[in-house]
Amino acid sequence: MATNKKTNTVHDFKYYNKKFWKFFFYGMGAIVLFFLFASWGLFGSMPSFEDLENPDSNLATEIISADGVVIGKYFQTNRSQLKYSDLPKNLVDALVATEDERFYEHSGIDGRGTLRAIVSLGTNGGASTLTQQLAKQLFHGEGSKFLPFRIVQKAKEWIIAIRLERQYTKNEILAMYCNVYDFGNSAVGVSSAAQTYFSKTPKELTVDESAILVGMFKNSSLYNPIRNPEGVKNRRNVVLGQMEKSNMITNDQKEKLKKLPLNLHFKLESHREGTATYFREYLRDYMKKWAETNKKPDGSDYDIYKDGLKIYTTIDSRMQLHAEKAVTEHMANLQEQFFIESKTNKNAPFVGISEKETNRILRQAMKASNRWTVMEAMEKSEDEIIESFNKETKMTVFTWKGERDTLMTPMDSIRYYKHFLQSGLMAMEPQTGNIKAWVGGINYKYFQYDHVAQGARQVGSTFKPFVYATAIEQLNMSPCDSIIDSPFTIPVGRHHVTETWTPRNSNNTYLGMVTLKKALASSINTVSAKLIDKVGPEAVIKLTHKLGVKTEIPAQPS
Known part of the structure; x- marks a missing residue:
């Protein structure tokens, strides 16, 4: 009977050594191939050199006043571009100390941090550098939760980070990172965040304010100063601790700053709120028409919401604020008096009109x-629509003391808003024609009608310079020429007059011989009538239109 013997093979050290190195080199080769394939785009497209040179940043267009203040923006994403020189040192220090303390030492990948993350399986924090985070923000966004896809995305992130480091300086990378991060509440980038949360420019941020913004880089949704002030304060203190650990502030400074409240000055940037709202809306329409006739160098269209244009205006932000304050204070006082007087008026706010006329106005407003x-778009009948105007509903209404939540019918709200007195103010520099202040109404959010651009008024004596200008042009007169100030009549039939027209001076006095300069300065009616009689209404209208007035003007001397 045959006997089977088991033979145990004993391998020496050289055998295992050979196996180890074989495994090691195959593994390294596989990793190298993996990264090469990723860089070649086999696992999905990679940004080209041009993409890295010009990353899509979707910038807001800024409206800049004559004194250099940003008075508004047009945007889909509220983002403004900053250079490194625009960033305060305390914010840069806080960012590097908290997010990437070896930022100035690595070339996009932090080897030490990566090894630590691998050994601890990520329990002691991740190893993403600021450059990697920028790569993620610019080119692929939040990572996938599916592990294989996440590994591929991480590899692509590393490759893009290395390319970014080759393409840009460290300071440029920091500035780009600060420009693309979404801080919530429609604030993208440090510039918008500083304005939204603190009503400041980035350079004006204090150390504790910079620490708040840097703390938000971890998770702006979680660390939102409006929804989670206590969490934001704790996160700010962590950032201050990191700054002290990196010797950027002293322990005493850290302890003092940790005791400070958040000191927010939250102001949501909106197209309907802020400074010069009526002017900004007028300018928006102007820029849309401008964009139709002015193309980019490559022939494509400008987009005022995405192309980061800078629009320089003649508005003076200081004069604009004074103008808005003057309108607000004056109109609030007048409105208070009007409400008092309206208490005895059963048809308030309407005065001296019939019930039929009142109903016509209300129906027109409806x-x-x-x-x-x-x-109407829901195909409701007219009766159903009218009935809905008489049902009470919750709404927020405008008052001079701030917005107020209330319960009223839509019809009552129409009557309520009809109570409000309106106003328009425009300040122009006579020497240049530059507009320095523009207040189109009392509150753009609730009253969009622009009383500067759209409101029509009786021009009165402001039209007289056009008459004098026509006389100077047509009759070769000069401001020093004299004319008699005396009673004057234009008979029926002359210049299309249907009734005899005899203008009178405001004080019923006549000065005799006066110069044109004196007559215009004193706004003498008889002299204006004599001049328009000599040149004819048509000539005045022609010159007025030539000077830019588009309104239709009747050919009448009065």
Whole structure:
């Protein structure tokens, strides 16, 4: 009977050594191939050299006043571009100390941090450098939760980070990172965040304010100063601790700063709120027309919401604030008095009109409302729509003491808003024609009608310079020429006059012989009538239109 013997093979050290190195080199080769394939785009597209040179940043267009202040923006994403020189040192210090303390030592990948993350399986924090985070923000966004896809994304992130480090300086990378991060509340980038949360420019940020913003880089949704002030304060203190650990502030400074409240000055940037709202809306329409006739160097269209244009205006931000304050204070006082007087008026706010006329005005307002438009689109009958205007509903209404939540019918709200007195103010520099202040109404959010651009008024004596200009042009007169100030009549039939027209001076006095300069300065009516009689209304109208007035003007001397 045959006997089977088991033979145990004993391998020496050289055998295992050979196996180890074979495994090691194959593994390294596989890793190298993996990264090469990723860089070649086999696992999905990679940004080209041009993409790295010009990353899509979707910048807001800024409206800049004559004194250099940003008075508004047009945007889909509220982001403004900053250079490194625009960033305060305390913010840069806080960012590096908290997010990437070896930022100035690595070339996009932090080897030490990566090894630590691998050994601890990520329990002691990740190893993403600021450059890697920038790569993620610019080119692929939040990573996948599916592990294989996440590994591929991480590899691509490393490759892009290395390319970014080759393409840009450290300071440029820091500035780019600060420009693309979304801080919530429609604030993208440090510039918008500083304005939204603190009503400051980045350079004006204090150490504790910079620490708040840097703390938000971890998770702006979680560390939102409006929704989670206590969490933000704790996170700010962590950032201050990191700054002290990196010798950027002293322990005493850290302890003092940790005791400070958040000191927020939150102001959501909106197209309907802020400074010069009526002017900004007028300018928006102007820029849209400008963009139709002015193309980019490559022939494509400008987009005022994405192309980061800088629009320089003649508005003076200081004069604009004074103008808005003057309108607010004056109109609030007038409105208070008007409300008092309206208490005894059963048809308030209307005065001296019939019930039929009142109903016509209210019905016109109903049809112009958003409620009517929406319900009509829903194919509701006219009776149903009108009935809805008499049902109480919750709404927020404008008052001179701030917005107020209340309960009223839409019809009552129409009457309520009809109570408000309106106003328009425009300040122009006579020597240049530059507009320095523009207040189109009392509150753009609630009253969009622009009383500067759209409001029509009786021009009165402000039209007289056009008459004098026509006389100087047509009759070769000069401001020093004299004319008699005396009673004057234009008979029926002359210049299309249907009734005899005899203008009078405001004080019923006549000065005799006066120069044109004196007559215009004193706004003498008889002299204006004599001049328009000599040149004819048509010539005055022609020159007025030539000077830019688009309104249709009747050919009448008065």
